[in-house]
Amino acid sequence: MFGNSATMRLKNKLRFGIGFLFLMALISSGLADYYLNRLSSDSKLILKNNYRSITYSKNIGEALDDSKKISSANQQIIETNLTQEEHNITEPGEAKLAATLRVNFELYKLAPGNILYKKNIRAAVYAIMQLNMNAIQHKSDTASKTADDAVIIVSLMGSLCFLITFSFWVNFPGYIANPVTKNIDNLKQASDNKTTFIATVSHELKTPISSMKMGIKLLQDERVGTMNTEQQQILQNIEDDAKRLLQITGELLNAAQAETGNIQLNFGSAHPTNIVNYAVKSIKSLADQKEITIAINCPETLPNVMADLDKTTWVLINLLSNAIKYSPVKSTIDLSIQTKGKNVIEFAVKDAGRGIDAMYLSRIFERYFKVPGADPEKTGTGLGLAIAKDFIEAQGGAIGVESQPGIGSRFHFTLIVNNA
Numbered sequence: 001m002f003g004n005s006a007t008m009r010l011k012n013k014l015r016f017g018i019g020f021l022f023l024m025a026l027i028s029s030g031l032a033d034y035y036l037n038r039l040s041s042d043s044k045l046i047l048k049n050n051y052r053s054i055t056y057s058k059n060i061g062e063a064l065d066d067s068k069k070i071s072s073a074n075q076q077i078i079e080t081n082l083t084q085e086e087h088n089i090t091e092p093g094e095a096k097l098a099a100t101l102r103v104n105f106e107l108y109k110l111a112p113g114n115i116l117y118k119k120n121i122r123a124a125v126y127a128i129m130q131l132n133m134n135a136i137q138h139k140s141d142t143a144s145k146t147a148d149d150a151v152i153i154v155s156l157m158g159s160l161c162f163l164i165t166f167s168f169w170v171n172f173p174g175y176i177a178n179p180v181t182k183n184i185d186n187l188k189q190a191s192d193n194k195t196t197f198i199a200t201v202s203h204e205l206k207t208p209i210s211s212m213k214m215g216i217k218l219l220q221d222e223r224v225g226t227m228n229t230e231q232q233q234i235l236q237n238i239e240d241d242a243k244r245l246l247q248i249t250g251e252l253l254n255a256a257q258a259e260t261g262n263i264q265l266n267f268g269s270a271h272p273t274n275i276v277n278y279a280v281k282s283i284k285s286l287a288d289q290k291e292i293t294i295a296i297n298c299p300e301t302l303p304n305v306m307a308d309l310d311k312t313t314w315v316l317i318n319l320l321s322n323a324i325k326y327s328p329v330k331s332t333i334d335l336s337i338q339t340k341g342k343n344v345i346e347f348a349v350k351d352a353g354r355g356i357d358a359m360y361l362s363r364i365f366e367r368y369f370k371v372p373g374a375d376p377e378k379t380g381t382g383l384g385l386a387i388a389k390d391f392i393e394a395q396g397g398a399i400g401v402e403s404q405p406g407i408g409s410r411f412h413f414t415l416i417v418n419n420a
Contacts, residue, residue, distance in 0.1 A: 326353030
């Protein structure tokens, strides 16, 4: 009788649980239906860039007055809106039209009153407007059709969910006899595949990016040819983007290595000055750009540490680079190395930046975490500090941070002394 009672309780619990799942499925379907309907009405928000291009083109068109010569004030209006349009390219062929518009406008400024250039400017403006209007119509139709199809699909899935859940509610409890074990092999395999994919893609990207950097250096060589100021600025932007891509791919490779637990360490005995000198030399140009002084306190009397020189230097470069990013111009960054206890050496980087709120300090070394409100151009991928933590802990050390808003931050890590 006790066994029958227990079985009945189990069946009742299963019915209650599956009934609850059925209720949740209905609620989920209803919410999906609601939000998918909103997708159609809100699709215009997705197309704000197209509307901006149309607005810029309209402003330029209005500035092309009927007089033979465009006034200085209207030329400034055209310049402002053309620059904004050049930074708002969204559609195939739009960049070419913007370039045509730019060329004819520059030619017109050299030959004011030239009717042909003015005519070409007007034609390019019209073409940009027409391109974006067609794009808006196309994307709007596509979004509406997607939303309509999704509503039908979700409704069908809701009905199917109801039938399956009802069938389970009636039949499934009678088949419960043995404990059910979960197989996580597929999840583990998927995770491994993801990590391998990231590592492979990052590795493959490094070669073409490095080739891009070499090509940029060749273009900057005056022996190849001279460039005007605008061309030099464009090339500098490309070089900055290439450096950023190379940094991101490097971080992804390191992150993939850390995630799989396959951090390969090449331990050796090194004096802290070797690590410090190499790191400071690597970021010197970055510090010079902001006229930042790095005050180094690294006594020669310190003992050697057991460390992977490359990975430890990478960590210190990362901390110094972050300090430079967030430090004000002409400020000082303190880099101090000192003993902490009998067998530990501490490396510390202290800046005078904006600091970090206490509520975020516990998450600062998490993967992809970025402090809310920080400048997007300075925060990077959110991987650097997480990788630094993995590298230091893999060497038996520890990493941490202290910070106060408005005063600055102090990042530090420790390494074990080489007692051999």
